Amino acid sequence: MTALLEPTRNADSQEFWDAMQQEKLLLQECGDCGALDFMPRHMCPVCWSPNRKWREASGEGTVHSFSIVRRASSPAFASRVPYVVVLIDLAEGPRMPSALVGDDALSVTIGDPVRMTFEARGEEKLAVFELAK
Amino acid sequence: MPEGTLRNSVAIVGVGESDIGKVPGMTGLGLNAQAAMRALEETGLKPSDIDGLLTAYSFTEPYFMLGSVMCEYLGIKPRFNASVIVGGGSPAVMLKHAAEAIAMGQAETVLICAGENRATGTSRDEAVAALLAVGHPYYEQPYGFSIPAFYAMIAQRYMHKYGLSREDLAHVPAVTRANALLHPNAHMKKPITPEDVLASKPIADPLHMLDCCLISDAGGAMIVTSPERAKDLKGQPIYLHGIGEHHTHEHLMCAPSLTEFGAKESSRIAYDMAGLGPQDMDFAELYDCFSIVPVLEFEELGLGKEGEGIAHWTSGAANVGGALPINTHGGMLSHAHAGAAGGLFGIVEAVRQLRGGLGARQVEGAEVGIVHNEGGILSSHCTLILGREPR
Ligand SMILES: [Zn+2]
Numbered sequence: 300m301t302a303l304l305e306p307t308r309n310a311d312s313q314e315f316w317d318a319m320q321q322e323k324l325l326l327q328e329c330g331d332c333g334a335l336d337f338m339p340r341h342m343c344p345v346c347w348s349p350n351r352k353w354r355e356a357s358g359e360g361t362v363h364s365f366s367i368v369r370r371a372s373s374p375a376f377a378s379r380v381p382y383v384v385v386l387i388d389l390a391e392g393p394r395m396p397s398a399l400v401g402d403d404a405l406s407v408t409i410g411d412p413v414r415m416t417f418e419a420r421g422e423e424k425l426a427v428f429e430l431a432k
Numbered sequence: 433m434p435e436g437t438l439r440n441s442v443a444i445v446g447v448g449e450s451d452i453g454k455v456p457g458m459t460g461l462g463l464n465a466q467a468a469m470r471a472l473e474e475t476g477l478k479p480s481d482i483d484g485l486l487t488a489y490s491f492t493e494p495y496f497m498l499g500s501v502m503c504e505y506l507g508i509k510p511r512f513n514a515s516v517i518v519g520g521g522s523p524a525v526m527l528k529h530a531a532e533a534i535a536m537g538q539a540e541t542v543l544i545c546a547g548e549n550r551a552t553g554t555s556r557d558e559a560v561a562a563l564l565a566v567g568h569p570y571y572e573q574p575y576g577f578s579i580p581a582f583y584a585m586i587a588q589r590y591m592h593k594y595g596l597s598r599e600d601l602a603h604v605p606a607v608t609r610a611n612a613l614l615h616p617n618a619h620m621k622k623p624i625t626p627e628d629v630l631a632s633k634p635i636a637d638p639l640h641m642l643d644c645c646l647i648s649d650a651g652g653a654m655i656v657t658s659p660e661r662a663k664d665l666k667g668q669p670i671y672l673h674g675i676g677e678h679h680t681h682e683h684l685m686c687a688p689s690l691t692e693f694g695a696k697e698s699s700r701i702a703y704d705m706a707g708l709g710p711q712d713m714d715f716a717e718l719y720d721c722f723s724i725v726p727v728l729e730f731e732e733l734g735l736g737k738e739g740e741g742i743a744h745w746t747s748g749a750a751n752v753g754g755a756l757p758i759n760t761h762g763g764m765l766s767h768a769h770a771g772a773a774g775g776l777f778g779i780v781e782a783v784r785q786l787r788g789g790l791g792a793r794q795v796e797g798a799e800v801g802i803v804h805n806e807g808g809i810l811s812s813h814c815t816l817i818l819g820r821e822p823r
Binding site for chain 2: 303304305306307309312337338363364365366367368369370371372373375376379382384385386394395396397398409420425427
């Protein structure tokens, strides 16, 4: 059985993943136009400013959409089916992909409020969500 | 180049399909070659007349520089060659690039081909594993997203917004299968009902196995040239009236919306170029990697009202013989899916419908048809309009 993927750091995402190990979710804010964005990158995708600032997210959000996966995406996930993948609309605005965990995860519907929690991946942590209701 | 100049810039003069289904004993390159030979046969041209080649990508035979590898395998030495990779959108985009090259005098006769031996060239699990690379490697893959799961999330959002029922969506694969049964080379040969779709293995809610495209061995090809050159050739030329692209994202996490995609804009460009509108279309060949996708595209192409597209399938209008037949060959749900060949077969079918003479599969009086290809997770879109006569 192959292992579940662990965070992969690169020059764009080093701080993002380092913060996640401290149980913090970082978003990038444009120092010029203020656009807030989930995927770490070298410049602002709206105005192309290189002026990037990290801003900590609250970890609150709602379910934009989801699917209950019945056939695993890879052998590493086979023992987890059925499991829930989600797109979360964070309270701050950006949308992020994640998984929904917890005993009641399969009862999820669109619009449900969620809060962030963390899952161990090897020595590291990965941000996941659970239903807040 | 201003919009409009690709109208009547090229004609498709030959189309070909390889053997389709499980075709042991054929490589992916061999399937491409078989389709290319059949396409060339329709034109009366010699291999040495091909001075341009465009192909896409292959998961089962992942050569670096696939375009050059294809030329080498086929023994041709063109002045125009590239591998175009925008996923399932590649065939339509390749047609656009070929039209641009021919219009600019940079090539005269271009072979466009794509295909893979996905059913027998690699194990099913390996093919699925390779396709996982479509998810973002750092931000999506760690959570276990599969390609069906991405499209399932789009389906969930659509159902939430418009109230589409799971039962109604099951009509799309059933209607598509009914059309495929009219095609002699379709991978699938047995009818299915909406109940069969609902009873098939659940993959990623709300999608079941029969909502998902096939895994086939298949290659497709077409030969494109100038309308002037087309007059001297053997087959009946089919003319490009309009073509447009629009690209909005690659990974679903970065999609601007889960209910509005780039097909609205790509089709607007194609309609404007052609000087035609949705009401002028006699049939549509829509990309159908999953059952929800042709419904979305049907609406974005303006062929039906937003949120009401499914009625086109439940009412029988999408069947051959219906008001506007959709995927008359059986699409990727029932005819074939093998990488970029899936979308190419939509173009092949449109050409055949416009030539006429398909018997029970023929759309009566077909003069103009529309084809849509998309790649990624509804990321890269290309729409084209073809017709029997230059306009
Ligand atoms: Zn900015």
